[in-house]
Amino acid sequence: MKTEAKLLLGLGTFFGLMCAVYWNWSLEDAGGVMMFCGMLLCFIPGSYYWWWSRHMKPRAEDDPNATQAQGAGFIATFPGTSIWPFTLGMGAFFVVLALVFGIWFLIPGLFLVAWALFGGTAEGRRGGKH
Amino acid sequence: MTDLLDPPVQLPPVHEEVHGHDHEEHHGPTGILKWLTTTDHKIIGLSYTVTSVIMLIIGGIFAEIIRAQLATPNGSLVSLAQYNELFTMHGSVMIYLFAGPFAFGALANIMVPIQIGAPDMAYPRLNALSYWLYLTGAITMLSGFFTAGGAANFGWVAYAPLSNSVNTPGTGADLWIGGLLLTGFSAIFTGVNLCATIFYLRAPGMTMFRMPIFTWNMLVTAILILLAFPVLTAGLIMLYCDRHFGTHIFSVQGGGVPVLWQHIFWFWGHPEVYILALPFFGMATEILAVFSRKPVFGYKGMVFATLTIAALSLGVWAHHMFTTGVVLLPFFSIMSLLIAVPTGIKIFNWIGTMWRGEIWFSTAMLMAIGFVVTFLIGGLTGIYLASPPLDFFTHDTYFVVAHFHSVVMALVLAAMGGLYYWGPKITGYLLNERIGKLQFWFLFIGTQVFTFPQYALGLDGMPRRVAVYPHDPQWKWLNDWSTFGAILIGISTVLFVVNVAVSWKKYPAGDNPWDAQTLEWFTTSPPPHHNFYRLPPIRSERPTWDYNHPEHRSIEHGTDHEVPLEKEPIS
Ligand code: HEM
Ligand SMILES: [Cu+2]
Numbered sequence: 001m002k003t004e005a006k007l008l009l010g011l012g013t014f015f016g017l018m019c020a021v022y023w024n025w026s027l028e029d030a031g032g033v034m035m036f037c038g039m040l041l042c043f044i045p046g047s048y049y050w051w052w053s054r055h056m057k058p059r060a061e062d063d064p065n066a067t068q069a070q071g072a073g074f075i076a077t078f079p080g081t082s083i084w085p086f087t088l089g090m091g092a093f094f095v096v097l098a099l100v101f102g103i104w105f106l107i108p109g110l111f112l113v114a115w116a117l118f119g120g121t122a123e124g125r126r127g128g129k130h
Numbered sequence: 131m132t133d134l135l136d137p138p139v140q141l142p143p144v145h146e147e148v149h150g151h152d153h154e155e156h157h158g159p160t161g162i163l164k165w166l167t168t169t170d171h172k173i174i175g176l177s178y179t180v181t182s183v184i185m186l187i188i189g190g191i192f193a194e195i196i197r198a199q200l201a202t203p204n205g206s207l208v209s210l211a212q213y214n215e216l217f218t219m220h221g222s223v224m225i226y227l228f229a230g231p232f233a234f235g236a237l238a239n240i241m242v243p244i245q246i247g248a249p250d251m252a253y254p255r256l257n258a259l260s261y262w263l264y265l266t267g268a269i270t271m272l273s274g275f276f277t278a279g280g281a282a283n284f285g286w287v288a289y290a291p292l293s294n295s296v297n298t299p300g301t302g303a304d305l306w307i308g309g310l311l312l313t314g315f316s317a318i319f320t321g322v323n324l325c326a327t328i329f330y331l332r333a334p335g336m337t338m339f340r341m342p343i344f345t346w347n348m349l350v351t352a353i354l355i356l357l358a359f360p361v362l363t364a365g366l367i368m369l370y371c372d373r374h375f376g377t378h379i380f381s382v383q384g385g386g387v388p389v390l391w392q393h394i395f396w397f398w399g400h401p402e403v404y405i406l407a408l409p410f411f412g413m414a415t416e417i418l419a420v421f422s423r424k425p426v427f428g429y430k431g432m433v434f435a436t437l438t439i440a441a442l443s444l445g446v447w448a449h450h451m452f453t454t455g456v457v458l459l460p461f462f463s464i465m466s467l468l469i470a471v472p473t474g475i476k477i478f479n480w481i482g483t484m485w486r487g488e489i490w491f492s493t494a495m496l497m498a499i500g501f502v503v504t505f506l507i508g509g510l511t512g513i514y515l516a517s518p519p520l521d522f523f524t525h526d527t528y529f530v531v532a533h534f535h536s537v538v539m540a541l542v543l544a545a546m547g548g549l550y551y552w553g554p555k556i557t558g559y560l561l562n563e564r565i566g567k568l569q570f571w572f573l574f575i576g577t578q579v580f581t582f583p584q585y586a587l588g589l590d591g592m593p594r595r596v597a598v599y600p601h602d603p604q605w606k607w608l609n610d611w612s613t614f615g616a617i618l619i620g621i622s623t624v625l626f627v628v629n630v631a632v633s634w635k636k637y638p639a640g641d642n643p644w645d646a647q648t649l650e651w652f653t654t655s656p657p658p659h660h661n662f663y664r665l666p667p668i669r670s671e672r673p674t675w676d677y678n679h680p681e682h683r684s685i686e687h688g689t690d691h692e693v694p695l696e697k698e699p700i701s
Contacts, residue, residue: 003337003338003339004329004338007338007437008353010437011353011437011440011441014441015441015444018441018444018445018465021461022445022458022461025458025461026457026458026461028393028456028457028458030390030393030394030397031393031397031447031448034361034393034394034397035444035445038357038444041356041357042353042357049329060334060335061332061333061334061335061336061337062337062338063334063335063337064335064337064340064669065335066334066335066668067334067335067667068333068334068335068664068665068666068667068668070334071333071334071665078169078249078250078254078660079169079254079255080158080169081158081159081164081167081168081169082167082169082255082258083166083167084255085169085255085256085257085258085259085261085262086166086167086258086262088262089259089261089262089263089265089266090262090266092262092263092266092312092315093262093266093269093270093312096266096270096308096309096311096312097270097308099304099307099308099311099370100270100301100304100305100308101301120255
């Protein structure tokens with residue numbers, strides 16, 4: 001976890017410095033704001049990882065001498081098949097078509113999005129379809 | 131450490147919701163339903179591969195029409211309006227729908243989890259959603275051709291005020307914006323997925339500094355995606371509001387700032403060129419190492435070069451805007467020139483990797499070497515462009531077109547190398563090497579014949595994005611050569627399709643046809659559901675090689691060299 005944290009914090013620091021130099025020198029706001037946000041985007045997860053790297057036991061993937069046996073057991077839960085990503089994707093498609101062809105495309109669009117959100121959440125709770 | 135000598139460990143079955151607990155018999159829907167409902171990163175990756183290669187072909191057809199039009203000064207193959215649509219959609223298809231999705235949706239999606247010993251991507255359903263957003267986005271963008279006003283025609287950069295509703299009315303432009311919104315979210319979700327996978331699903335012993343360079347580059351690419359794409363999405367929403375809701379963010383009349391669009395676009399756009407480039411750097415690095423039968427030269431230097439490129443790439447966007455006259459020239463010039471340093475380090479490391487290696491000139495290797503050469507040309511001309519006085523002279527001429535075609539054609543070479551190298555892992559079958567080599571020569575020579583005249587044309591002042599040009603014997607001659615190069619490139623693409631057809635299920639690959647180094651070559655071809663039956667000990671950045679070549683094993687971490695290893699065949 002330490003390397004991950006350092007990676008993001010390092011990038012964030014660099015963006016912060018670059019932002020300071022640029023903003024003070026150019027007095028142009030758009031770029032300054034965007035670089036500032038870039039810095040935040042690195043610092044927020046970076047400091048989260050940093051906190052965790054100090055509060056959790058080192059993981060097997062951070063240990064250069066770990067054996068594969070250490071990875072035995074529960075890794076994560078992976079869903080089997082699911083129709084909801086497709087449903088949600090189609091919903092998003094119709095929502096975008098509404099931007100182009102008119103508001104009434106929102107009806108199927110939002111319906112599909114809502115259906116997918118309910119279906120996907122329920123599937124997550126239930127533990128997936130066979 | 132003695133565990134290096136242990137046989138590979140049988141992996142425990144991956145816990146899967148409700149499913150039965152064994153890998154081999156994976157009952158599920160078949161046929162189209164399987165395609166619609168899958169959450170397996172390999173199947174999603176394969177869908178991405180097929181879709182993005184189709185996009186490459188569609189974009190290529192646009193390009194051939196463009197070059198045919200330019201073969202004569204007063205070409206009349208297409209109208210001026212159609213020409214605008216063609217170059218806009220050529221650029222858009224290639225950048226938004228081919229290069230990016232091919233890199234992070236296709237090859238990375240399939241290879242990153244396997245390279246780090248993970249059973250799948252961290253968020254398989256989000257991964258599936260990414261693909262659907264990409265597919266629908268592509269359909270949306272391309273469907274502009276079927277509307278009355280035609281497809282978008284304001285260039286792939288959609289500069290304001292050309293892109294507002296007065297100058298570009300019509301649904302084609304809105305479809306372009308909508309398609310880009312969808313593919314943009316698709317990219318963001320893939321970025322999240324790659325970061326989470328690489329941070330959380332590595333196999334035991336796979337420390338960050340043992341990840342294959344391709345995986346490293348994909349991590350950095352994913353971070354860049356997360357930094358850059360939301361900016362583009364926000365910009366597109368602003369553009370849409372300007373077009374339809376009467377806001378004046380990018381129009382002078384309403385108190386807006388047209389150049390703001392350029393800032394937003396290139397703040398995404400320059401990192402985007404590295405989002406495109408870094409994955410292909412990674413592919414080439416792997417290929418060069420494997421076919422030189424050596425480890426990557428300067429592994430850590432390579433990683434730091436990648437990180438430096440990514441860090442700097444956020445601070446160079448306005449080198450695309452030098453001629454607007456409102457950007458801080460020295461800052462952007464210095465930052466852009468600095469990028470050349472890590473890029474140069476990479477070139478030296480690639481040469482170092484090949485240096486005194488036992489080089490095996492397979493098709494993949496040829497493509498990777500072609501990549502290095504072509505990329506070097508593109509990178510060097512980028513340095514010219516990063517110098518404002520030279521850029522004022524060459525901006526918006528064919529010199530710029532040639533610059534970025536050298537770089538992006540280098541990426542196509544690497545992409546083809548990636549398909550020849552990893553294709554067998556995905557499909558289980560090799561491609562024909564003879565046709566492959568022929569394809570390489572057409573592609574490589576075609577690329578140079580295509581771009582070199584454009585450099586000359588640009589220096590001679592030929593502007594880009596024009597359908598007709600003055601009768602000048604020299605311009606005509608140079609354009610003819612460029613068109614000839616484009617034909618050679620077209621033939622190479624046809625050869626690729628022919629190769630796929632000819633080699634269809636003909637040459638079984640086996641698990642490790644290249645005697646490669648990284649973890650994906652330890653499992654079967656194609657890998658089973660959830661990727662591995664077992665994993666070798668991971669003690670360096672090339673675990674498969676260590677396992678198959680005990681004599682060369684890296685002695686990092688105090689390996690005991692004396693004890694012989696019982697080599698077990700990898701099934
Ligand atoms: C050494 C690194 C590089 C430098 C210093 C550099 C510099 C530049 C500059 C200054 C321009 C603007 C020229 C103009 O419009 O007048 C430009 C354009 C461009 N570059 Fe690069 N470049 C580099 C690498 C790359 C890479 C790796 C890619 C793609 C993968 C790339 C793709 C492009 C594209 C697509 C354009 C044209 C954008 C348009 O349509 O106007 N460049 N480059
Ligand atoms: Cu750039």
